[in-house]
Amino acid sequence: MPGTLGLARSAFRGRQWRDAAAGFERAASELATSGDALSPADLDALGRSYALMGRIDDAAAALARAHEGHAARGDLLAAADTAGWLTLFLATHGRHSAAAGWSARTNQILDRLDGPTPQHVLGMLPTAIMRLYTEGGGAAEPALQRAVALAEPLGDDEILAIARLGLSHAWVGMGRFDDALRLLDDVIAVALANLAGPVASGVLFCGAIEICELALDLSRAREWTRALDHWCGAQPSLISFTGECEMHRSFFYQLHGEWDEALETARAAQALYQQGNVNAGFGGFYAEAEICRLRGDAPGAEAAYARAHACGWDPLPGLALLRLDQGRPAEAQELLRGTAIRTNDAYARALLPAVVEVELAAGDPAAARDAARELAEVAASHATPWSLALAAAARARVLEHDDAAAAHESARRAFALWSEIGGVYEAARCLALQARICLALGETARAGAAFASARAVFEGLGAGPALAELAALGLPERPADGAAPAGRTPSSVPAPGALSPRELEVLRYMSAGLSNRELGRRLFVSERTIARHVGSILAKLGVASRTAAAAYAYEHGLASGQN
The missing domain is CATH 1.25.40.10 (Tetratricopeptide repeat domain)
Structure with a gap:
């Protein structure tokens, strides 16, 4: 018996989630023959393993049993901790009614305990984060400020980072971009340094990338998408968070004109959604719909937007732009004006470029000017x-x-x-x-x-x-x-003898020994695009091989700056 449990615990520490879950299941079966059961701590590890494998119902059941076990032993702090994480897990997976029930139970326990403790901060977060998404940054900021203030002296990096993540999101919605991104740099440092557990790390990576996209900070979003991709790749049985990674990668492929790769990664996100990564659903289907729309496949776009909508979020601005392409500007205008997204400051901002186009086409230039003015104000401040x-x-x-x-x-x-x-x-x-x-x-x-x-x-x-x-x-x-x-932007046609910014980036990574495949994944472009860049670099430098190009880069101080 110690051997089975020991192997399960070792697999959990090694982030081998499938092996850990299977080991705990075997141990539970063996213990049952003697009338015993897994300890609350082992049930908690089993629940987190299920959560990371995308097995939402199994995760909730195991964590509920862990909570009950802690409570039965009189360890109320551990019971509150498990209940708090279960609340956060359910809330972030769309189980809002269940999350509300567990939030109430968490706070009932915490009311009996002296505080503040990290668990008191954890108990505050689900309600504040739900308010952030439903009402916007200004409504949620006071509670998130209080959570951060309570967490800072407690020494719990994980809880403090999640509280700061929420506050950063609120500040982006309020237009406090510089404050938000400074705070976000501290948040992501916790995940990069492995100072948070696996569930929290996934939340931090995915939340930080979303905030960067809302803050229109492409550099940070790309850097942290690479970090998330690396983090996911190191956990072979991970399902949760991997779909979000594919969503973000799809966005960059689309941006860079690699639409086949964008579609491939969008469908990879959809497959992970089917395996239990529920947060990958909307983004995976929306990304496919966008590629279909841009290519003129209206039926494919309609179907994919409908699948995205079924995941609980209006598929905008894409659906409105499809209506515009179809010569239906009044419908496009109605979609953008009627969406609940407009009530959330951060997400409403992402609609503004489409609002400009739609309002102009629908015959309301004043509304278009207002949207353009808002974009100009964002650009002036950030x-x-x-x-x-x-x-x-x-x-x-x-x-x-x-x-x-x-x-x-x-x-x-x-x-x-x-x-x-x-x-x-x-x-x-x-x-x-x-x-x-x-x-x-x-x-x-x-x-x-x-x-x-x-x-x-x-x-x-x-x-x-x-x-x-x-x-x-x-x-x-x-x-x-x-x-x-x-297939190329005019700006990507290089001036003779001068490397473009993208070619310099490729040269730096070449100098570090990355293959075309590794370069493509890191830069979110296809291998054929990398091959074209490499050919251009060799021609401009007047060298015959990648090795010679790397030597040139080191000799001329061009090999530094890899990230």
Whole structure:
């Protein structure tokens, strides 16, 4: 018997969740023959193993038994701790009624104990976090501030990090971006240093990436998505959190114009959703719907948006943009104006670029200007390449019919920013906008050049609706001299002898010995794109091999900066 339990406990410490669960199950069966049972601590480990394998009902049952066992032994602090984690687990998996019941039980126990303790802070968090999602950052901030203040002197890194994660999210919603991201850096340091348990670490990684995306901080989001990918990869039987990782990877593939890879990772997230990773459902289906929409597959997009909606969140702005593509701007407007998402400050901000386009198409330029103004205010207070790109593109669209020259300058600026980010499709859309504006200004040659470059990218991506919109301009189909080849952004065509920022990044990783496959996974692009970058680097440096390129990088101080 000690051998079976010992192996189970060892597997749990080694994060081998399937082996741990199977071991505890065998131990429980063996103990039952003598009328004994697993200890509360072992039941807690079994419940966490189930949770990490995506077995939600089994996890809840095991954790409930662990709680009862602690309470029966008179260890009320341990009982409150298990009940608090069970509450958080249920709340984050959509079991809100059950979570409310366990929250009440947790706090009933804590009311009998002197505090504050980490468990008192844990007992506060589920209610505060649910308020954060339903009412927004301003409503939840006071409770989260209090949770952080109580946790700071207690020395529990895990609980403090989760409280700070919630407060960071609230601050992003309130527009306190710099404060939020400084706090978030402390949060992610806890996960990276393995100072939190596996369930908490997954919550910290996934929550931090979501907050970075809401804060329009692409650099942090990409870095921490890599970290989450590495963390998930080290736990072969992990199901929970792996789907969220695939969701975020799909976003970056889509951004970089790698739509086949984006679709593949979206479907991987869906498969993990089917295996119990419930938080991967919405993002997995929404990501597939977006690729279908951009490619002109309206039935596929409709079906995937419907699956996303069934996961409990409005599939916006994508569904509204599909209605716009279908020539139904009034319906698109109704979807965006009627969604409950607009009541949550952080998530409402993510709708603003689509609001600009939809309101313009629906004939309400004043509403479009208001949305563009909000984006400009975000960019002014939190100037990241992403926020600046969104604001510049929105400004170009609202100015297009009032001040074409200023609109063209904003579109040019947006194109440069999207190119810097690596946003292939969005950069090409800015070129298409420039072509339309140049036509209005009577500058046919400039319009033709922008048209040809945008068209080449849209063709390479298979972006049917964008191509149809471009064709409506009536410009010649023949590409202008110097137009970008299909499938590449014009900005990715390198100037002779000079490495682009992305090529420098590839060279640094090459110098560290990463293969094309490893590079592609790290940079969220396909192996064929990496191969193209490598070929360009070798040609520009005038060297014949990756080894020679690495040597050149070290000799010229270009090999530093890998992250």
